[in-house]
Amino acid sequence: MVDFGGWEMPQQYTSIRDEHLAVRRVAGLFDVSHMGRLIVEGHDAEVYLQGLVTNDIAAVQPGHAIYTLMCRDDGGVIDDLIVYRQAKDSFLVVVNAANRDKDSAWMREHLPRGVALTDRSGELSLIAFQGPRAPELMPTDRPTDDIEYFAFRQGKVGGEDAMISRTGYTGEDGFELFIATPLVGKVWDAILESGKSAGVLPAGLGARDATRLEAALRLYGNDMDETVNPYEAGLGWTVKLGKGDFVGSKALAAVKAGGPRRTLVGLQSEPASILRHGAAVKAGGRTVGVVTSGTHSFFLGHPIALALVEVASLRVGDRATVEVRGREAEAEVVKLPFYRGSARSAVAPSRS
Amino acid sequence: MADRRYTKTHEWVTVDGKTATVGITDFAQAQLGDVVFLELPSVGRKVAVREGFGVVESVKAASDLYAPVAGQIAAVNDKLSTRPELINADPYGEGWILKIELAGGLPSDLLDEDGYKKVTEAAAH
Numbered sequence: 001m002v003d004f005g006g007w008e009m010p011q012q013y014t015s016i017r018d019e020h021l022a023v024r025r026v027a028g029l030f031d032v033s034h035m036g037r038l039i040v041e042g043h044d045a046e047v048y049l050q051g052l053v054t055n056d057i058a059a060v061q062p063g064h065a066i067y068t069l070m071c072r073d074d075g076g077v078i079d080d081l082i083v084y085r086q087a088k089d090s091f092l093v094v095v096n097a098a099n100r101d102k103d104s105a106w107m108r109e110h111l112p113r114g115v116a117l118t119d120r121s122g123e124l125s126l127i128a129f130q131g132p133r134a135p136e137l138m139p140t141d142r143p144t145d146d147i148e149y150f151a152f153r154q155g156k157v158g159g160e161d162a163m164i165s166r167t168g169y170t171g172e173d174g175f176e177l178f179i180a181t182p183l184v185g186k187v188w189d190a191i192l193e194s195g196k197s198a199g200v201l202p203a204g205l206g207a208r209d210a211t212r213l214e215a216a217l218r219l220y221g222n223d224m225d226e227t228v229n230p231y232e233a234g235l236g237w238t239v240k241l242g243k244g245d246f247v248g249s250k251a252l253a254a255v256k257a258g259g260p261r262r263t264l265v266g267l268q269s270e271p272a273s274i275l276r277h278g279a280a281v282k283a284g285g286r287t288v289g290v291v292t293s294g295t296h297s298f299f300l301g302h303p304i305a306l307a308l309v310e311v312a313s314l315r316v317g318d319r320a321t322v323e324v325r326g327r328e329a330e331a332e333v334v335k336l337p338f339y340r341g342s343a344r345s346a347v348a349p350s351r352s
Numbered sequence: 353m354a355d356r357r358y359t360k361t362h363e364w365v366t367v368d369g370k371t372a373t374v375g376i377t378d379f380a381q382a383q384l385g386d387v388v389f390l391e392l393p394s395v396g397r398k399v400a401v402r403e404g405f406g407v408v409e410s411v412k413a414a415s416d417l418y419a420p421v422a423g424q425i426a427a428v429n430d431k432l433s434t435r436p437e438l439i440n441a442d443p444y445g446e447g448w449i450l451k452i453e454l455a456g457g458l459p460s461d462l463l464d465e466d467g468y469k470k471v472t473e474a475a476a477h
Contacts, residue, residue, distance in 0.1 A: 011385060011412070012385065012386075015385075015386050015440065016385060016386045017437060206385065206386075206411055210411075271388060271389050272391070274388065274409060274411070274414075295411055296389075298386070303388075325414055
Protein backbone atom coordinates (compact mmCIF):
# COMPACT_ATOMS: atom_id res chain seq x y z
CA MET A 1 0.00 0.00 0.00
CA VAL A 2 1.24 3.50 -0.74
CA ASP A 3 0.12 7.04 0.02
CA PHE A 4 -1.43 8.46 -3.13
CA GLY A 5 -2.73 12.02 -2.83
CA GLY A 6 -3.49 11.40 0.85
CA TRP A 7 -5.19 8.04 0.26
CA GLU A 8 -3.83 4.60 1.14
CA MET A 9 -3.96 2.58 -2.06
CA PRO A 10 -2.42 -0.64 -3.38
CA GLN A 11 0.35 -0.55 -5.99
CA GLN A 12 -0.88 -4.00 -6.89
CA TYR A 13 -3.28 -6.62 -5.51
CA THR A 14 -1.20 -9.53 -6.87
CA SER A 15 1.38 -8.39 -9.42
CA ILE A 16 1.62 -5.32 -11.67
CA ARG A 17 2.50 -7.60 -14.60
CA ASP A 18 -0.55 -9.85 -14.16
CA GLU A 19 -2.91 -6.92 -13.58
CA HIS A 20 -1.58 -4.93 -16.53
CA LEU A 21 -1.98 -7.92 -18.85
CA ALA A 22 -5.47 -8.64 -17.49
CA VAL A 23 -6.60 -5.08 -18.33
CA ARG A 24 -5.31 -5.36 -21.90
CA ARG A 25 -6.54 -8.91 -22.57
CA VAL A 26 -9.75 -9.30 -20.52
CA ALA A 27 -10.56 -6.59 -17.95
CA GLY A 28 -9.34 -5.18 -14.67
CA LEU A 29 -11.21 -3.51 -11.81
CA PHE A 30 -9.79 -0.33 -10.29
CA ASP A 31 -10.89 1.42 -7.09
CA VAL A 32 -10.60 5.09 -7.95
CA SER A 33 -12.73 6.46 -5.15
CA HIS A 34 -9.83 8.68 -4.11
CA MET A 35 -10.75 11.11 -6.90
CA GLY A 36 -12.83 14.15 -5.99
CA ARG A 37 -16.49 14.32 -7.01
CA LEU A 38 -18.03 17.79 -6.95
CA ILE A 39 -21.58 18.76 -7.94
CA VAL A 40 -22.16 22.13 -9.59
CA GLU A 41 -25.81 23.16 -9.86
CA GLY A 42 -27.87 26.21 -10.62
CA HIS A 43 -29.43 28.28 -13.37
CA ASP A 44 -26.01 29.77 -14.26
CA ALA A 45 -24.01 26.57 -13.77
CA GLU A 46 -23.13 26.24 -17.45
CA VAL A 47 -21.99 29.84 -17.79
CA TYR A 48 -19.98 29.51 -14.60
CA LEU A 49 -18.15 26.35 -15.74
CA GLN A 50 -17.73 27.76 -19.22
CA GLY A 51 -15.82 30.68 -17.73
CA LEU A 52 -13.60 28.44 -15.63
CA VAL A 53 -12.50 25.58 -17.90
CA THR A 54 -10.83 25.43 -21.31
CA ASN A 55 -13.19 23.14 -23.18
CA ASP A 56 -16.67 23.97 -24.51
CA ILE A 57 -19.24 23.03 -21.86
CA ALA A 58 -22.12 24.46 -23.91
CA ALA A 59 -21.53 21.73 -26.49
CA VAL A 60 -22.08 18.97 -23.92
CA GLN A 61 -25.60 17.47 -23.88
CA PRO A 62 -27.14 15.94 -20.75
CA GLY A 63 -25.92 12.35 -20.49
CA HIS A 64 -22.53 13.26 -21.96
CA ALA A 65 -19.15 14.09 -20.47
CA ILE A 66 -16.11 16.08 -21.54
CA TYR A 67 -12.40 16.06 -20.67
CA THR A 68 -11.12 19.53 -19.95
CA LEU A 69 -8.42 21.55 -18.23
CA MET A 70 -8.82 24.31 -15.68
CA CYS A 71 -6.15 27.02 -15.92
CA ARG A 72 -4.80 30.01 -14.07
CA ASP A 73 -4.82 33.51 -15.52
CA ASP A 74 -1.31 32.90 -16.86
CA GLY A 75 -2.42 29.71 -18.64
CA GLY A 76 -0.75 27.30 -16.21
CA VAL A 77 -2.79 24.13 -15.63
CA ILE A 78 -4.52 23.89 -12.25
CA ASP A 79 -6.01 20.44 -12.95
CA ASP A 80 -7.38 18.18 -15.64
CA LEU A 81 -10.89 16.96 -15.01
CA ILE A 82 -14.00 15.42 -16.51
CA VAL A 83 -17.31 17.27 -16.45
CA TYR A 84 -20.44 15.10 -16.66
CA ARG A 85 -23.57 16.98 -17.61
CA GLN A 86 -26.38 15.33 -15.67
CA ALA A 87 -29.05 17.85 -16.63
CA LYS A 88 -29.30 21.32 -18.12
CA ASP A 89 -28.30 22.94 -14.83
CA SER A 90 -26.50 20.12 -13.05
CA PHE A 91 -22.91 18.90 -13.51
CA LEU A 92 -20.74 16.29 -11.82
CA VAL A 93 -17.09 17.36 -11.89
CA VAL A 94 -14.47 14.67 -11.22
CA VAL A 95 -11.04 15.99 -10.21
CA ASN A 96 -7.68 14.51 -9.23
CA ALA A 97 -7.52 13.39 -5.62
CA ALA A 98 -4.43 15.44 -4.82
CA ASN A 99 -6.10 18.59 -6.19
CA ARG A 100 -9.53 18.24 -4.59
CA ASP A 101 -8.96 20.94 -1.97
CA LYS A 102 -7.11 23.22 -4.37
CA ASP A 103 -9.79 22.89 -7.05
CA SER A 104 -12.66 23.37 -4.59
CA ALA A 105 -11.08 26.52 -3.19
CA TRP A 106 -10.46 27.89 -6.71
CA MET A 107 -13.97 27.06 -7.83
CA ARG A 108 -15.52 28.62 -4.71
CA GLU A 109 -13.49 31.76 -5.23
CA HIS A 110 -15.16 32.16 -8.62
CA LEU A 111 -18.61 30.94 -7.59
CA PRO A 112 -21.43 33.41 -8.38
CA ARG A 113 -24.66 33.68 -6.40
CA GLY A 114 -27.20 31.18 -7.62
CA VAL A 115 -24.67 28.42 -8.33
CA ALA A 116 -24.08 25.77 -5.67
CA LEU A 117 -20.93 23.68 -5.33
CA THR A 118 -21.23 20.53 -3.22
CA ASP A 119 -18.49 17.99 -2.50
CA ARG A 120 -20.00 14.51 -2.77
CA SER A 121 -16.71 12.60 -2.71
CA GLY A 122 -17.67 10.78 0.47
CA GLU A 123 -21.20 9.69 -0.42
CA LEU A 124 -20.43 8.64 -3.97
CA SER A 125 -17.73 6.05 -4.70
CA LEU A 126 -16.04 5.43 -8.03
CA ILE A 127 -14.74 2.18 -9.48
CA ALA A 128 -13.52 1.55 -13.03
CA PHE A 129 -13.99 -1.69 -14.96
CA GLN A 130 -11.64 -1.50 -17.93
CA GLY A 131 -10.72 -3.92 -20.69
CA PRO A 132 -11.82 -5.26 -24.09
CA ARG A 133 -14.19 -7.73 -22.41
CA ALA A 134 -15.52 -5.37 -19.74
CA PRO A 135 -18.84 -4.69 -21.51
CA GLU A 136 -19.42 -8.42 -21.97
CA LEU A 137 -18.46 -9.41 -18.42
CA MET A 138 -20.04 -6.62 -16.39
CA PRO A 139 -23.04 -7.95 -14.38
CA THR A 140 -25.59 -5.38 -15.46
CA ASP A 141 -29.37 -5.31 -15.96
CA ARG A 142 -29.26 -4.56 -19.68
CA PRO A 143 -26.70 -4.35 -22.50
CA THR A 144 -24.47 -1.28 -22.52
CA ASP A 145 -24.15 -0.91 -26.30
CA ASP A 146 -26.39 2.13 -26.10
CA ILE A 147 -23.81 4.04 -24.05
CA GLU A 148 -21.51 5.96 -26.38
CA TYR A 149 -17.93 6.84 -25.59
CA PHE A 150 -17.94 9.70 -23.04
CA ALA A 151 -21.67 9.23 -22.40
CA PHE A 152 -23.42 7.85 -19.34
CA ARG A 153 -26.76 6.75 -17.93
CA GLN A 154 -28.24 5.16 -14.85
CA GLY A 155 -28.46 1.37 -14.63
CA LYS A 156 -27.91 -1.56 -12.30
CA VAL A 157 -24.56 -3.24 -11.77
CA GLY A 158 -24.30 -6.20 -9.40
CA GLY A 159 -27.95 -5.57 -8.56
CA GLU A 160 -27.38 -2.00 -7.34
CA ASP A 161 -28.01 1.43 -8.86
CA ALA A 162 -25.03 2.91 -10.63
CA MET A 163 -24.25 5.79 -12.94
CA ILE A 164 -22.55 3.92 -15.79
CA SER A 165 -20.13 6.05 -17.78
CA ARG A 166 -18.20 4.91 -20.82
CA THR A 167 -15.00 6.69 -19.76
CA GLY A 168 -11.67 5.49 -18.43
CA TYR A 169 -7.97 5.98 -18.04
CA THR A 170 -6.52 2.90 -19.74
CA GLY A 171 -7.18 3.27 -23.46
CA GLU A 172 -9.47 0.24 -23.29
CA ASP A 173 -13.25 0.01 -23.60
CA GLY A 174 -14.99 -0.12 -20.25
CA PHE A 175 -16.81 1.88 -17.67
CA GLU A 176 -16.45 4.13 -14.69
CA LEU A 177 -19.18 3.40 -12.17
CA PHE A 178 -20.45 5.93 -9.66
CA ILE A 179 -22.13 4.10 -6.80
CA ALA A 180 -23.42 5.11 -3.37
CA THR A 181 -20.63 4.38 -0.93
CA PRO A 182 -22.54 1.89 1.27
CA LEU A 183 -23.20 -0.30 -1.80
CA VAL A 184 -19.88 -0.14 -3.66
CA GLY A 185 -18.31 -3.10 -1.86
CA LYS A 186 -21.13 -5.38 -2.98
CA VAL A 187 -20.82 -4.18 -6.59
CA TRP A 188 -17.00 -4.62 -6.49
CA ASP A 189 -17.41 -8.22 -5.34
CA ALA A 190 -20.12 -8.91 -7.91
CA ILE A 191 -17.95 -7.72 -10.81
CA LEU A 192 -14.94 -9.77 -9.67
CA GLU A 193 -17.12 -12.84 -9.18
CA SER A 194 -18.73 -12.44 -12.58
CA GLY A 195 -15.39 -12.06 -14.34
CA LYS A 196 -13.26 -14.48 -12.29
CA SER A 197 -13.30 -17.43 -14.67
CA ALA A 198 -12.48 -15.14 -17.60
CA GLY A 199 -9.40 -13.82 -15.80
CA VAL A 200 -10.65 -10.48 -14.46
CA LEU A 201 -8.35 -9.13 -11.72
CA PRO A 202 -8.55 -6.23 -9.28
CA ALA A 203 -5.87 -3.80 -10.46
CA GLY A 204 -3.83 -1.27 -8.50
CA LEU A 205 -1.87 1.91 -9.12
CA GLY A 206 0.99 0.17 -10.94
CA ALA A 207 -1.26 -1.23 -13.65
CA ARG A 208 -3.20 2.03 -13.74
CA ASP A 209 -0.07 4.07 -14.39
CA ALA A 210 1.33 1.66 -16.98
CA THR A 211 -1.89 1.46 -18.99
CA ARG A 212 -2.61 5.19 -18.98
CA LEU A 213 0.98 5.87 -20.03
CA GLU A 214 0.72 3.40 -22.91
CA ALA A 215 -2.40 5.31 -23.99
CA ALA A 216 -0.45 8.59 -23.58
CA LEU A 217 -3.02 9.92 -21.11
CA ARG A 218 -1.53 12.68 -19.00
CA LEU A 219 -1.02 12.49 -15.25
CA TYR A 220 -1.34 15.81 -13.45
CA GLY A 221 1.61 16.42 -11.21
CA ASN A 222 3.91 14.49 -13.55
CA ASP A 223 3.18 15.54 -17.13
CA MET A 224 1.78 18.93 -16.27
CA ASP A 225 1.43 21.28 -13.34
CA GLU A 226 0.85 24.98 -12.86
CA THR A 227 4.11 25.80 -14.66
CA VAL A 228 2.95 24.02 -17.82
CA ASN A 229 0.33 25.31 -20.25
CA PRO A 230 -2.07 23.08 -22.24
CA TYR A 231 -0.17 23.49 -25.51
CA GLU A 232 3.09 22.34 -23.94
CA ALA A 233 1.28 19.30 -22.56
CA GLY A 234 -0.05 18.45 -26.01
CA LEU A 235 -3.58 19.18 -24.82
CA GLY A 236 -4.30 22.17 -27.04
CA TRP A 237 -7.25 20.24 -28.43
CA THR A 238 -9.07 20.75 -25.11
CA VAL A 239 -8.76 24.54 -25.45
CA LYS A 240 -11.66 26.14 -27.33
CA LEU A 241 -10.63 29.76 -27.65
CA GLY A 242 -13.61 30.41 -29.92
CA LYS A 243 -16.16 29.82 -27.16
CA GLY A 244 -15.52 33.16 -25.45
CA ASP A 245 -13.45 34.31 -22.48
CA PHE A 246 -12.48 31.98 -19.68
CA VAL A 247 -9.81 32.17 -16.98
CA GLY A 248 -6.50 32.00 -18.83
CA SER A 249 -7.92 32.49 -22.34
CA LYS A 250 -5.90 35.64 -23.07
CA ALA A 251 -2.63 34.02 -22.03
CA LEU A 252 -3.46 30.86 -23.96
CA ALA A 253 -4.34 32.80 -27.10
CA ALA A 254 -0.86 34.32 -26.97
CA VAL A 255 0.77 30.90 -26.54
CA LYS A 256 -1.23 29.53 -29.44
CA ALA A 257 -0.30 32.47 -31.64
CA GLY A 258 3.42 32.37 -30.84
CA GLY A 259 3.65 28.59 -30.45
CA PRO A 260 4.56 26.80 -27.20
CA ARG A 261 8.22 26.72 -26.21
CA ARG A 262 8.10 23.15 -24.97
CA THR A 263 6.37 19.97 -26.05
CA LEU A 264 5.65 16.50 -24.70
CA VAL A 265 7.24 13.62 -26.64
CA GLY A 266 7.11 9.84 -26.28
CA LEU A 267 10.29 7.87 -25.59
CA GLN A 268 11.03 4.18 -25.49
CA SER A 269 14.18 2.35 -24.41
CA GLU A 270 15.72 -1.10 -23.89
CA PRO A 271 14.44 -3.18 -20.91
CA ALA A 272 17.68 -2.40 -19.11
CA SER A 273 16.78 1.24 -18.71
CA ILE A 274 13.58 2.42 -17.09
CA LEU A 275 13.38 6.14 -17.81
CA ARG A 276 12.22 7.70 -14.57
CA HIS A 277 10.45 10.93 -13.68
CA GLY A 278 12.96 13.75 -13.38
CA ALA A 279 15.70 12.20 -15.53
CA ALA A 280 17.49 14.62 -17.86
CA VAL A 281 16.92 14.13 -21.61
CA LYS A 282 19.77 14.99 -23.98
CA ALA A 283 19.81 15.45 -27.74
CA GLY A 284 22.72 16.59 -29.87
CA GLY A 285 24.96 16.60 -26.83
CA ARG A 286 22.93 18.99 -24.69
CA THR A 287 20.08 18.73 -22.21
CA VAL A 288 16.79 19.56 -23.92
CA GLY A 289 14.28 18.48 -21.33
CA VAL A 290 13.20 16.07 -18.61
CA VAL A 291 11.25 12.83 -18.26
CA THR A 292 7.82 13.57 -16.77
CA SER A 293 6.42 10.01 -16.57
CA GLY A 294 8.14 6.70 -17.12
CA THR A 295 7.69 3.04 -16.35
CA HIS A 296 8.28 -0.44 -17.68
CA SER A 297 5.45 -1.78 -19.82
CA PHE A 298 4.96 -5.50 -19.20
CA PHE A 299 2.54 -5.50 -22.10
CA LEU A 300 4.80 -3.90 -24.71
CA GLY A 301 7.94 -5.46 -23.23
CA HIS A 302 10.03 -2.32 -22.85
CA PRO A 303 10.14 0.93 -20.88
CA ILE A 304 8.07 3.89 -22.09
CA ALA A 305 8.14 7.51 -21.03
CA LEU A 306 6.80 10.99 -21.69
CA ALA A 307 9.29 13.85 -21.66
CA LEU A 308 8.81 17.60 -21.72
CA VAL A 309 11.43 18.99 -24.10
CA GLU A 310 12.28 22.16 -26.01
CA VAL A 311 10.01 22.35 -29.01
CA ALA A 312 11.66 21.03 -32.19
CA SER A 313 14.60 19.55 -30.23
CA LEU A 314 13.32 16.02 -30.74
CA ARG A 315 11.03 14.59 -33.40
CA VAL A 316 9.60 11.12 -33.96
CA GLY A 317 12.40 8.82 -35.08
CA ASP A 318 15.17 10.82 -33.39
CA ARG A 319 17.45 9.26 -30.80
CA ALA A 320 18.03 10.81 -27.41
CA THR A 321 19.92 9.84 -24.30
CA VAL A 322 18.39 9.81 -20.86
CA GLU A 323 20.22 9.75 -17.56
CA VAL A 324 19.61 6.36 -15.92
CA ARG A 325 21.39 5.50 -12.64
CA GLY A 326 24.39 7.64 -13.45
CA ARG A 327 24.87 6.62 -17.08
CA GLU A 328 23.40 7.78 -20.40
CA ALA A 329 20.83 5.32 -21.77
CA GLU A 330 19.72 5.25 -25.40
CA ALA A 331 16.10 6.14 -26.13
CA GLU A 332 14.08 6.58 -29.27
CA VAL A 333 11.35 9.17 -29.85
CA VAL A 334 8.17 7.42 -30.91
CA LYS A 335 4.66 8.40 -31.96
CA LEU A 336 1.96 8.64 -29.34
CA PRO A 337 0.04 6.77 -28.13
CA PHE A 338 2.39 3.86 -27.43
CA TYR A 339 -0.60 1.56 -27.67
CA ARG A 340 -4.13 2.02 -29.00
CA GLY A 341 -6.57 -0.18 -27.08
CA SER A 342 -10.23 -1.04 -27.47
CA ALA A 343 -11.59 2.32 -26.29
CA ARG A 344 -14.19 3.59 -28.71
CA SER A 345 -13.32 7.00 -30.07
CA ALA A 346 -16.57 7.99 -31.72
CA VAL A 347 -16.15 11.63 -32.48
CA ALA A 348 -13.36 12.29 -29.96
CA PRO A 349 -10.72 14.48 -31.60
CA SER A 350 -7.35 12.86 -32.25
CA ARG A 351 -4.89 13.61 -29.50
CA SER A 352 -1.20 14.43 -29.77
CA MET B 353 25.40 -26.37 5.39
CA ALA B 354 21.91 -26.99 4.13
CA ASP B 355 20.21 -24.10 5.87
CA ARG B 356 19.91 -20.71 4.33
CA ARG B 357 21.81 -17.81 5.75
CA TYR B 358 20.94 -14.16 5.22
CA THR B 359 22.43 -10.70 5.06
CA LYS B 360 21.06 -7.46 6.47
CA THR B 361 20.78 -6.32 2.85
CA HIS B 362 18.27 -9.08 2.08
CA GLU B 363 20.38 -11.55 0.14
CA TRP B 364 20.27 -15.27 0.99
CA VAL B 365 22.99 -17.88 0.58
CA THR B 366 23.15 -21.69 0.75
CA VAL B 367 26.39 -23.66 0.51
CA ASP B 368 27.09 -27.05 -1.05
CA GLY B 369 30.76 -27.99 -0.63
CA LYS B 370 32.73 -25.06 -2.04
CA THR B 371 29.83 -23.58 -4.02
CA ALA B 372 27.52 -20.91 -2.63
CA THR B 373 24.17 -20.13 -4.26
CA VAL B 374 22.90 -16.57 -3.81
CA GLY B 375 19.58 -14.82 -4.31
CA ILE B 376 17.33 -12.19 -2.77
CA THR B 377 14.80 -12.98 -0.08
CA ASP B 378 11.04 -13.23 -0.30
CA PHE B 379 10.82 -10.06 1.81
CA ALA B 380 13.03 -8.22 -0.69
CA GLN B 381 11.09 -9.35 -3.74
CA ALA B 382 7.79 -8.35 -2.12
CA GLN B 383 9.17 -4.90 -1.29
CA LEU B 384 10.50 -4.43 -4.83
CA GLY B 385 7.45 -5.57 -6.72
CA ASP B 386 7.62 -7.04 -10.22
CA VAL B 387 11.28 -7.39 -11.22
CA VAL B 388 11.93 -6.04 -14.67
CA PHE B 389 15.67 -6.33 -15.15
CA LEU B 390 18.90 -7.44 -13.51
CA GLU B 391 22.39 -6.08 -14.08
CA LEU B 392 24.64 -9.04 -13.28
CA PRO B 393 28.40 -9.64 -13.31
CA SER B 394 30.26 -11.92 -15.70
CA VAL B 395 31.32 -15.43 -14.77
CA GLY B 396 34.92 -15.34 -13.53
CA ARG B 397 34.72 -12.03 -11.69
CA LYS B 398 36.00 -12.06 -8.12
CA VAL B 399 33.87 -10.51 -5.39
CA ALA B 400 34.60 -9.55 -1.82
CA VAL B 401 32.12 -9.83 1.05
CA ARG B 402 29.57 -6.99 0.93
CA GLU B 403 30.86 -5.84 -2.46
CA GLY B 404 28.14 -4.60 -4.80
CA PHE B 405 27.90 -7.09 -7.65
CA GLY B 406 24.82 -6.00 -9.52
CA VAL B 407 21.44 -4.30 -9.57
CA VAL B 408 17.88 -5.62 -9.48
CA GLU B 409 15.37 -3.24 -11.02
CA SER B 410 11.63 -3.23 -10.56
CA VAL B 411 8.96 -0.83 -11.70
CA LYS B 412 9.30 0.93 -8.34
CA ALA B 413 13.05 1.18 -7.88
CA ALA B 414 16.53 -0.14 -8.58
CA SER B 415 18.27 -1.93 -5.72
CA ASP B 416 21.95 -2.81 -5.41
CA LEU B 417 22.94 -6.42 -4.73
CA TYR B 418 25.75 -7.21 -2.27
CA ALA B 419 27.85 -10.39 -2.14
CA PRO B 420 27.14 -12.35 1.05
CA VAL B 421 30.39 -14.32 0.63
CA ALA B 422 33.80 -13.81 -0.98
CA GLY B 423 34.90 -15.80 -4.01
CA GLN B 424 34.68 -16.08 -7.78
CA ILE B 425 31.45 -15.99 -9.82
CA ALA B 426 31.02 -19.55 -11.13
CA ALA B 427 27.57 -19.21 -12.70
CA VAL B 428 24.82 -16.68 -13.37
CA ASN B 429 21.14 -17.68 -13.74
CA ASP B 430 20.61 -17.09 -17.47
CA LYS B 431 16.87 -17.65 -17.21
CA LEU B 432 16.54 -14.31 -15.42
CA SER B 433 17.34 -12.27 -18.53
CA THR B 434 14.15 -13.45 -20.24
CA ARG B 435 12.14 -14.30 -17.12
CA PRO B 436 13.04 -11.82 -14.37
CA GLU B 437 9.68 -12.58 -12.76
CA LEU B 438 11.17 -15.85 -11.44
CA ILE B 439 12.66 -13.77 -8.65
CA ASN B 440 9.18 -12.78 -7.50
CA ALA B 441 7.59 -16.18 -8.08
CA ASP B 442 10.30 -18.40 -6.59
CA PRO B 443 13.01 -16.30 -4.89
CA TYR B 444 14.65 -19.28 -3.14
CA GLY B 445 14.36 -21.77 -5.98
CA GLU B 446 14.21 -20.96 -9.68
CA GLY B 447 14.90 -17.30 -8.87
CA TRP B 448 18.50 -17.98 -7.71
CA ILE B 449 20.83 -15.31 -9.03
CA LEU B 450 24.49 -16.43 -8.77
CA LYS B 451 26.75 -19.29 -7.83
CA ILE B 452 30.05 -18.34 -6.19
CA GLU B 453 33.15 -20.55 -5.70
CA LEU B 454 34.05 -19.81 -2.10
CA ALA B 455 37.43 -18.27 -1.31
CA GLY B 456 37.89 -19.10 2.35
CA GLY B 457 35.13 -19.62 4.93
CA LEU B 458 31.77 -17.97 5.49
CA PRO B 459 31.59 -14.55 7.14
CA SER B 460 30.74 -14.87 10.81
CA ASP B 461 28.03 -12.21 10.71
CA LEU B 462 25.66 -14.00 8.32
CA LEU B 463 22.22 -14.19 9.92
CA ASP B 464 20.23 -17.32 10.59
CA GLU B 465 16.46 -17.61 10.10
CA ASP B 466 15.62 -15.91 13.41
CA GLY B 467 18.25 -13.23 12.99
CA TYR B 468 16.92 -12.33 9.56
CA LYS B 469 13.33 -12.36 10.80
CA LYS B 470 14.30 -9.63 13.28
CA VAL B 471 15.73 -7.56 10.42
CA THR B 472 12.51 -7.80 8.41
CA GLU B 473 10.33 -7.00 11.40
CA ALA B 474 12.34 -3.87 12.04
CA ALA B 475 12.19 -2.88 8.36
CA ALA B 476 8.45 -3.41 7.80
CA HIS B 477 6.33 -0.39 8.80
